[in-house]
Amino acid sequence: MSKSRRLTSDHPTREKILHATKELLWERGFAAMSPRDVMDRSGAGQGSLYHHFSGKHDLACAALAEMAAEEKAAMAKIFDPRKEPLARIEDYLGRERDALRGCRLARLAGEAAMADAGFRLSIADYLDEIERRLLRALDEAKASGAIATAADARALAAMILAVVEGGFVLARVHWDPGRMTRALDGAREILRDLAANGL
Amino acid sequence: MSKSRRLTSDHPTREKILHATKELLWERGFAAMSPRDVMDRSGAGQGSLYHHFSGKHDLACAALAEMAAEEKAAMAKIFDPRKEPLARIEDYLGRERDALRGCRLARLAGEAAMADAGFRLSIADYLDEIERRLLRALDEAKASGAIATAADARALAAMILAVVEGGFVLARVHWDPGRMTRALDGAREILRDLAANGL
DNA sequence: GTCTATAGAAGGATAGAC
DNA sequence: GTCTATCCTTCTATAGAC
Numbered sequence: 001m002s003k004s005r006r007l008t009s010d011h012p013t014r015e016k017i018l019h020a021t022k023e024l025l026w027e028r029g030f031a032a033m034s035p036r037d038v039m040d041r042s043g044a045g046q047g048s049l050y051h052h053f054s055g056k057h058d059l060a061c062a063a064l065a066e067m068a069a070e071e072k073a074a075m076a077k078i079f080d081p082r083k084e085p086l087a088r089i090e091d092y093l094g095r096e097r098d099a100l101r102g103c104r105l106a107r108l109a110g111e112a113a114m115a116d117a118g119f120r121l122s123i124a125d126y127l128d129e130i131e132r133r134l135l136r137a138l139d140e141a142k143a144s145g146a147i148a149t150a151a152d153a154r155a156l157a158a159m160i161l162a163v164v165e166g167g168f169v170l171a172r173v174h175w176d177p178g179r180m181t182r183a184l185d186g187a188r189e190i191l192r193d194l195a196a197n198g199l
Numbered sequence: 200m201s202k203s204r205r206l207t208s209d210h211p212t213r214e215k216i217l218h219a220t221k222e223l224l225w226e227r228g229f230a231a232m233s234p235r236d237v238m239d240r241s242g243a244g245q246g247s248l249y250h251h252f253s254g255k256h257d258l259a260c261a262a263l264a265e266m267a268a269e270e271k272a273a274m275a276k277i278f279d280p281r282k283e284p285l286a287r288i289e290d291y292l293g294r295e296r297d298a299l300r301g302c303r304l305a306r307l308a309g310e311a312a313m314a315d316a317g318f319r320l321s322i323a324d325y326l327d328e329i330e331r332r333l334l335r336a337l338d339e340a341k342a343s344g345a346i347a348t349a350a351d352a353r354a355l356a357a358m359i360l361a362v363v364e365g366g367f368v369l370a371r372v373h374w375d376p377g378r379m380t381r382a383l384d385g386a387r388e389i390l391r392d393l394a395a396n397g398l
Numbered sequence: 399g400t401c402t403a404t405a406g407a408a409g410g411a412t413a414g415a416c
Numbered sequence: 417g418t419c420t421a422t423c424c425t426t427c428t429a430t431a432g433a434c
Contacts, residue, residue, distance in 0.1 A: 013399075031230035032311040034427060046429085047400045056428070102309060109368040110301060110309040112231040117374070124373050150395075151388035158369065158378065159385025163358055166365025169308040170357065174323050175316070179357065186358025189350035190389055196349075197396075212417075233409055245411085246418045255410070 014052045016042040021063040026104050030060055030111045030119075061118055067104055068122035072129055085137040086146055086195060089160065092134070093188055099171035099180040106165050131161050147191070148198035163187045213251045215241040220262040225303050229259055229310045229318075260317055266303055267321035271328055284336040285345055285394060288359065291333070292387055298370035298379040305364050330360050346390070347397040362386045 020042035024033040035049060035056050053059040078095060079088045101107075105123045113119045134157035141147045149156070164187075167180035219241035223232040234255050238248060252258040277294060278287045300306075304322045312318045333356035340346045348355075363386075366379035 011399085028311040029230065029309055031228065035429085036427070045399095045401050047402080050429070051399060106368050106372060107309045109371045110228055110306045112227040114371050114374075120372060120374060127369065127372055149388075149392055151385065151392060155381055155385035155388055157385075158366075158381040159362055159383075159389070162363075162365030162369055162379075162382035162385075163361045164365065165368045166361030166363065167357075169305050169364045169368065170326065170361055172308045172313050173305060173319060173326055175313075175319060180361075182354055182357040183361035184358075186350065186354035186356075186361075189348075189354055190358070193348055193350060193393070193396075197392075210417085234411080235409070244417095244419050246420080249411070250417060 011052070013042075013044050013048045017044050017049055017052060017059070018063050018066060020044075021059055022067055025060060025063055025067070026101060026107065030108060030113050033060075035059070057113070057116075057119065060113075061122070064105065064108075064119070064122040068126040071104060071126055075130055075133060079133040079137065084146070085140040085144070086191065088137045089134060089141075089191060090188070092130070093160070093164070093184050097168075097180070099168060099177035100175065102168045102172055103165055107168065109165075127161065127165075131157050134160050145198050147194040149194045160187055210251070212241075212243050212247045216243050216248055216251060216258070217262050217265060219243075220258055221266055224259060224262055224266070225300060225306065229307060229312050232259075234258070256312070256315075256318070259312075260321070263304065263307075263318070263321040267325040270303060270325055274329055274332060278332040278336065283345070284339040284343070285390065287336045288333060288340075288390060289387070291329075292359070292363070292383050296367075296379070298367060298376035299374065301367045301371055302364055306367065308364075326360065326364075330356050333359050344397050346393040348393045359386055 017038060020038050021033075024037055024041065028037075033056075035046070038044075038059065039046060039049060049059070053062060075092075078091050081088075083091070105126050108114065108119075108123060111119075135153055138147070138153040138156055142149070142153060163183055167183040170183055171177050171180035173179075216237060219237050220232075223236055223240065227236075232255075234245075234248060237243075237258065238245060248258070252261060274291075277290050282290070304325050307313065307318075307322060310318075334352055337346070337352040337355055341348070341352060362382055366382040369382060370376050370379035372378075
């Protein structure tokens with residue numbers, strides 16, 4: 001307080017290390033990323049790395065927490081409550097994405113480290129926030145009569161999130177962004193069907 | 200021909216190595232699996248491993264090809280053309296799965312090795328076959344009037360596949376099979392909506 | 399806080415005997 | 417075909433000087 005601390009510390013070396021780690025986690029994943037890679041990319045020495053972090057696992061968790069915070073901030077804009085509920089969902093589905101790179105956080109779902117709760121935490125928190133925002137939008141859309149369906153809104157919210165995350169998987173497996181686009185189109189068309197019923 | 204060769208060779212050691220590799224790829228992924236792990240689990244020596252396969256990459260590709268063939272055989276049963284088209288899709292969505300283990304093939308989507316075309320091949324082939332079977336079922340369902348929708352069947356097929364693969368991602372990230380169930384429920388309820396329109 | 403030096407273990411692959 | 421021995425590199429982390 002008295003010394004005007006920030007949540008993200010002011011240590012420049014620590015920041016550089018975290019920045020490089022965030023990049024490498026997205027590019028290569030956890031198992032395929034080494035502390036040496038982080039040192040090389042950040043320019044920091046081994047001493048700095050192990051001074052600020054207890055090891056590779058701790059480093060990754062810290063980086064994931066920052067990544068989740070950044071992506072959650074982006075979601076707050078996309079799901080701006082001043083927008084129409086269906087427009088929020090459309091904007092989420094239509095968001096610009098680099099499909100081949102995969103979801104910045106959920107791309108790590110296949111890692112063996114996912115069995116560890118600490119590693120999972122930030123990723124789960126991020127996905128949960130999206131799902132909650134989708135649910136709120138769907139509830140509002142149903143309440144206002146913008147969509148009509150017998151389907152449970154919680155199931156629909158989970159489904160929409162799954163389409164996005166699954167779309168990333170399809171794009172990467174086929175190495176073709178169009179595979180994700182097609183899956184997202186399916187979700188968009190379904191929403192249009194529900195909206196038409198609501199007319 | 201004359202010596203009654205099979206596609207899967209008769210060499211028992213080679214088979215044991217492949218069997219262990221298939222298990223390890225599912226459990227740990229590619230980057231987190233080592234040739235030594237394969238030797239330990241299969242009981243085969245290093246000489247055998249490098250006699251039958253040129254290296255870790257080659258070994259994984261061979262294992263993936265077998266896994267894809269096995270899973271495609273399972274899909275042939277689930278999508279039996281003698282069933283009603285919607286029943287095929289329901290059976291696909293409702294198939295028994297170990298959600299926390301992830302999709303046996305697409306779980307590797309996040310691997311850095313995915314950028315390699317050879318590594319990707321069998322996984323892409325497997326997912327593509329599912330998508331084609333889903334498309335055929337949807338086309339038949341639309342033709343027979345079992346479902347009614349303005350949505351493009353190709354987009355719907357991609358969406359349903361994405362829900363399943365995305366459902367695996369959600370389950371693993373939250374370490375909760377219920378997360379996948381909920382996403383699948385969404386897809387089921389949407390199909391029910393479309394079927395109701397078709398009545 | 400940061401650097402360099404050091405270190406045991408594991409990874410990935412080859413060599414050559416049998 | 418299979419085994420054991422061997423090899424160099426990379427990984428992950430620690431020690432200790434500055």
